[in-house]
Amino acid sequence: MTTLNITIDADASDAPYEQVRTQISEQARSGALPVGYRLPTVRGLAERLGLAANTVAKAYRALEADGVIETRGRNGTFVAASGDAAQREAAAAAAVYAARVRRLGLSREAAVGVVGDAVRAAYEGGGGGEG
Template identity: 55%
Template sequence: MIVIDPGSHIPPFEQLRAQVVDEVASGALAAGERLPTVRRLAEDLGVAPGTVARAYRELEASGIIETRGRNGTFVSFHGDPAHQQAQRAAAAFAEQVRALRLDADEALALVAAALRAGGTAPA
Protein backbone atom coordinates (compact mmCIF):
# COMPACT_ATOMS: atom_id res chain seq x y z
CA MET A 1 0.00 0.00 0.00
CA ILE A 2 1.44 3.33 -1.05
CA VAL A 3 1.32 6.16 1.47
CA ILE A 4 2.59 9.70 0.98
CA ASP A 5 3.95 11.47 4.06
CA PRO A 6 3.27 15.20 3.53
CA GLY A 7 5.66 16.10 6.37
CA SER A 8 8.60 14.23 4.84
CA HIS A 9 11.58 16.10 3.42
CA ILE A 10 11.42 13.66 0.47
CA PRO A 11 9.28 15.04 -2.38
CA PRO A 12 5.95 13.22 -2.85
CA PHE A 13 6.82 12.06 -6.39
CA GLU A 14 10.01 10.44 -5.04
CA GLN A 15 8.13 8.79 -2.19
CA LEU A 16 5.71 7.33 -4.73
CA ARG A 17 8.49 6.25 -7.11
CA ALA A 18 10.49 4.56 -4.35
CA GLN A 19 7.47 2.73 -2.97
CA VAL A 20 6.51 1.37 -6.38
CA VAL A 21 10.10 0.15 -6.89
CA ASP A 22 9.99 -1.52 -3.46
CA GLU A 23 6.64 -3.17 -4.20
CA VAL A 24 7.88 -4.51 -7.53
CA ALA A 25 11.08 -5.81 -5.93
CA SER A 26 9.16 -7.53 -3.12
CA GLY A 27 6.62 -9.06 -5.50
CA ALA A 28 3.72 -7.11 -4.01
CA LEU A 29 3.28 -5.66 -7.51
CA ALA A 30 3.71 -8.43 -10.06
CA ALA A 31 4.95 -8.10 -13.62
CA GLY A 32 2.03 -7.34 -15.90
CA GLU A 33 -0.12 -5.93 -13.10
CA ARG A 34 -2.11 -2.85 -14.08
CA LEU A 35 -1.51 0.34 -12.11
CA PRO A 36 -4.16 2.96 -11.35
CA THR A 37 -4.53 5.89 -13.71
CA VAL A 38 -2.64 9.05 -12.85
CA ARG A 39 -5.83 10.84 -11.82
CA ARG A 40 -7.15 7.92 -9.77
CA LEU A 41 -3.90 7.42 -7.87
CA ALA A 42 -3.50 11.17 -7.31
CA GLU A 43 -7.00 11.30 -5.86
CA ASP A 44 -6.39 8.22 -3.67
CA LEU A 45 -3.11 9.64 -2.33
CA GLY A 46 -4.30 13.24 -2.01
CA VAL A 47 -1.61 14.65 -4.30
CA ALA A 48 -1.65 16.57 -7.56
CA PRO A 49 -1.93 14.56 -10.79
CA GLY A 50 1.40 16.07 -11.89
CA THR A 51 3.07 14.41 -8.90
CA VAL A 52 1.89 10.96 -9.97
CA ALA A 53 2.64 11.71 -13.63
CA ARG A 54 6.24 12.63 -12.75
CA ALA A 55 6.71 9.45 -10.69
CA TYR A 56 5.24 7.35 -13.53
CA ARG A 57 7.55 9.05 -16.08
CA GLU A 58 10.59 8.27 -13.96
CA LEU A 59 9.45 4.69 -13.36
CA GLU A 60 8.90 4.23 -17.07
CA ALA A 61 12.30 5.70 -17.92
CA SER A 62 13.94 3.20 -15.58
CA GLY A 63 11.98 0.29 -17.08
CA ILE A 64 9.93 -0.51 -13.98
CA ILE A 65 6.59 0.28 -15.60
CA GLU A 66 5.33 0.66 -19.14
CA THR A 67 2.47 2.64 -20.61
CA ARG A 68 0.37 0.93 -23.25
CA GLY A 69 -1.53 3.91 -24.60
CA ARG A 70 -5.23 3.85 -23.75
CA ASN A 71 -4.85 0.36 -22.25
CA GLY A 72 -3.16 1.80 -19.19
CA THR A 73 0.05 1.55 -17.22
CA PHE A 74 1.49 -1.80 -16.16
CA VAL A 75 4.39 -3.20 -14.19
CA SER A 76 6.98 -4.07 -16.81
CA PHE A 77 8.12 -7.64 -17.23
CA HIS A 78 11.61 -6.20 -17.60
CA GLY A 79 11.32 -4.51 -14.23
CA ASP A 80 10.53 -7.76 -12.45
CA PRO A 81 13.68 -8.94 -10.61
CA ALA A 82 12.88 -12.63 -11.16
CA HIS A 83 12.41 -12.00 -14.87
CA GLN A 84 15.67 -10.04 -15.04
CA GLN A 85 17.54 -12.88 -13.32
CA ALA A 86 16.01 -15.39 -15.74
CA GLN A 87 17.08 -13.20 -18.67
CA ARG A 88 20.66 -13.11 -17.35
CA ALA A 89 20.68 -16.89 -16.90
CA ALA A 90 19.32 -17.36 -20.42
CA ALA A 91 22.00 -15.07 -21.86
CA ALA A 92 24.74 -16.97 -20.00
CA PHE A 93 23.32 -20.29 -21.21
CA ALA A 94 23.16 -19.04 -24.80
CA GLU A 95 26.79 -17.94 -24.55
CA GLN A 96 27.80 -21.41 -23.31
CA VAL A 97 25.81 -23.10 -26.07
CA ARG A 98 27.58 -21.01 -28.69
CA ALA A 99 30.98 -21.76 -27.13
CA LEU A 100 30.17 -25.50 -27.18
CA ARG A 101 28.94 -25.16 -30.76
CA LEU A 102 25.67 -26.90 -29.96
CA ASP A 103 22.66 -26.61 -32.23
CA ALA A 104 20.00 -24.18 -30.91
CA ASP A 105 17.26 -26.83 -31.17
CA GLU A 106 19.36 -29.27 -29.14
CA ALA A 107 20.03 -26.60 -26.53
CA LEU A 108 16.31 -25.79 -26.24
CA ALA A 109 15.53 -29.50 -25.90
CA LEU A 110 18.05 -29.70 -23.03
CA VAL A 111 16.34 -26.77 -21.28
CA ALA A 112 12.90 -28.32 -21.78
CA ALA A 113 14.12 -31.63 -20.39
CA ALA A 114 15.70 -29.92 -17.38
CA LEU A 115 12.47 -28.03 -16.66
CA ARG A 116 10.41 -31.22 -16.90
CA ALA A 117 12.85 -32.96 -14.54
CA GLY A 118 12.25 -30.23 -11.96
CA GLY A 119 15.76 -28.88 -12.15
CA THR A 120 17.57 -32.15 -11.45
CA ALA A 121 20.54 -32.81 -13.64
CA PRO A 122 20.29 -35.76 -16.02
CA ALA A 123 22.55 -38.71 -15.26
Protein backbone atom coordinates in the same frame (compact mmCIF):
# COMPACT_ATOMS: atom_id res chain seq x y z
CA MET B 1 -6.04 -9.91 -4.25
CA THR B 2 -3.05 -7.70 -5.06
CA THR B 3 -3.33 -4.07 -4.06
CA LEU B 4 -1.06 -1.10 -4.40
CA ASN B 5 -0.24 0.32 -0.97
CA ILE B 6 1.15 3.84 -0.95
CA THR B 7 1.37 6.20 1.98
CA ILE B 8 2.49 9.80 1.57
CA ASP B 9 4.31 11.29 4.54
CA ALA B 10 3.93 15.07 4.40
CA ASP B 11 6.80 15.44 6.90
CA ALA B 12 9.25 13.28 4.94
CA SER B 13 12.33 14.83 3.37
CA ASP B 14 11.54 13.12 0.04
CA ALA B 15 9.14 14.91 -2.30
CA PRO B 16 5.72 13.25 -2.75
CA TYR B 17 6.53 12.12 -6.32
CA GLU B 18 9.70 10.44 -5.00
CA GLN B 19 7.70 8.69 -2.28
CA VAL B 20 5.28 7.37 -4.93
CA ARG B 21 8.15 6.32 -7.19
CA THR B 22 10.05 4.58 -4.41
CA GLN B 23 7.06 2.71 -3.00
CA ILE B 24 5.87 1.44 -6.39
CA SER B 25 9.40 0.46 -7.34
CA GLU B 26 9.96 -1.45 -4.09
CA GLN B 27 6.62 -3.24 -4.36
CA ALA B 28 7.27 -4.20 -7.99
CA ARG B 29 10.81 -5.41 -7.35
CA SER B 30 9.77 -7.40 -4.26
CA GLY B 31 6.96 -9.12 -6.14
CA ALA B 32 4.22 -7.57 -3.99
CA LEU B 33 3.02 -6.09 -7.29
CA PRO B 34 3.40 -8.87 -9.85
CA VAL B 35 4.51 -8.39 -13.44
CA GLY B 36 1.47 -7.33 -15.44
CA TYR B 37 -0.32 -5.72 -12.50
CA ARG B 38 -2.36 -2.79 -13.80
CA LEU B 39 -1.65 0.42 -11.91
CA PRO B 40 -4.33 3.03 -11.29
CA THR B 41 -4.60 5.89 -13.75
CA VAL B 42 -2.54 8.96 -12.95
CA ARG B 43 -5.67 10.90 -12.11
CA GLY B 44 -7.15 8.05 -10.06
CA LEU B 45 -4.02 7.56 -7.96
CA ALA B 46 -3.61 11.31 -7.52
CA GLU B 47 -7.16 11.60 -6.18
CA ARG B 48 -6.69 8.60 -3.90
CA LEU B 49 -3.49 10.06 -2.43
CA GLY B 50 -4.62 13.68 -2.35
CA LEU B 51 -1.86 14.73 -4.75
CA ALA B 52 -1.78 16.75 -7.95
CA ALA B 53 -2.00 14.66 -11.12
CA ASN B 54 1.33 16.14 -12.25
CA THR B 55 2.99 14.70 -9.14
CA VAL B 56 1.83 11.17 -9.92
CA ALA B 57 2.62 11.64 -13.62
CA LYS B 58 6.20 12.61 -12.71
CA ALA B 59 6.54 9.45 -10.60
CA TYR B 60 5.14 7.29 -13.41
CA ARG B 61 7.55 8.87 -15.94
CA ALA B 62 10.50 8.13 -13.64
CA LEU B 63 9.31 4.56 -13.09
CA GLU B 64 8.92 4.05 -16.82
CA ALA B 65 12.41 5.44 -17.44
CA ASP B 66 13.71 2.97 -14.82
CA GLY B 67 11.95 0.08 -16.58
CA VAL B 68 9.74 -0.67 -13.57
CA ILE B 69 6.46 0.08 -15.34
CA GLU B 70 5.29 0.30 -18.93
CA THR B 71 2.49 2.33 -20.44
CA ARG B 72 0.39 0.62 -23.07
CA GLY B 73 -1.47 3.63 -24.41
CA ARG B 74 -5.19 3.53 -23.68
CA ASN B 75 -4.84 0.07 -22.13
CA GLY B 76 -3.16 1.51 -19.05
CA THR B 77 0.06 1.32 -17.09
CA PHE B 78 1.44 -2.01 -15.91
CA VAL B 79 4.28 -3.41 -13.83
CA ALA B 80 6.97 -4.45 -16.30
CA ALA B 81 9.17 -7.52 -16.20
CA SER B 82 12.06 -5.33 -15.13
CA GLY B 83 14.01 -7.04 -12.39
CA ASP B 84 16.55 -8.25 -14.92
CA ALA B 85 16.62 -4.86 -16.65
CA ALA B 86 17.49 -3.15 -13.38
CA GLN B 87 20.28 -5.67 -12.74
CA ARG B 88 21.65 -5.17 -16.26
CA GLU B 89 21.63 -1.38 -15.88
CA ALA B 90 23.38 -1.59 -12.51
CA ALA B 91 25.99 -3.98 -13.94
CA ALA B 92 26.62 -1.64 -16.88
CA ALA B 93 27.04 1.34 -14.55
CA ALA B 94 29.40 -0.69 -12.36
CA ALA B 95 31.51 -1.69 -15.37
CA VAL B 96 31.86 1.95 -16.46
CA TYR B 97 32.81 2.92 -12.90
CA ALA B 98 35.36 0.10 -12.58
CA ALA B 99 37.05 1.04 -15.85
CA ARG B 100 37.17 4.71 -14.86
CA VAL B 101 38.66 4.19 -11.38
CA ARG B 102 41.25 1.82 -12.80
CA ARG B 103 42.30 4.53 -15.28
CA LEU B 104 42.48 6.95 -12.33
CA GLY B 105 44.87 4.57 -10.60
CA LEU B 106 42.73 3.67 -7.59
CA SER B 107 43.38 0.32 -5.96
CA ARG B 108 40.63 -2.28 -5.97
CA GLU B 109 40.10 -1.71 -2.23
CA ALA B 110 39.82 2.07 -2.65
CA ALA B 111 37.36 1.68 -5.54
CA VAL B 112 35.17 -0.69 -3.52
CA GLY B 113 35.34 1.67 -0.54
CA VAL B 114 34.14 4.61 -2.63
CA VAL B 115 31.20 2.53 -3.90
CA GLY B 116 30.35 1.43 -0.37
CA ASP B 117 30.32 5.03 0.83
CA ALA B 118 28.11 6.13 -2.09
CA VAL B 119 25.66 3.28 -1.59
CA ARG B 120 25.40 3.96 2.15
CA ALA B 121 24.79 7.64 1.49
CA ALA B 122 22.12 6.90 -1.11
CA TYR B 123 20.24 4.41 1.07
CA GLU B 124 20.53 6.44 4.24
CA GLY B 125 19.11 9.58 2.65
CA GLY B 126 22.42 11.34 2.37
CA GLY B 127 22.07 11.92 -1.36
CA GLY B 128 24.55 10.41 -3.73
CA GLY B 129 22.11 9.53 -6.49
CA GLU B 130 18.57 8.96 -7.62
CA GLY B 131 17.63 5.97 -5.66
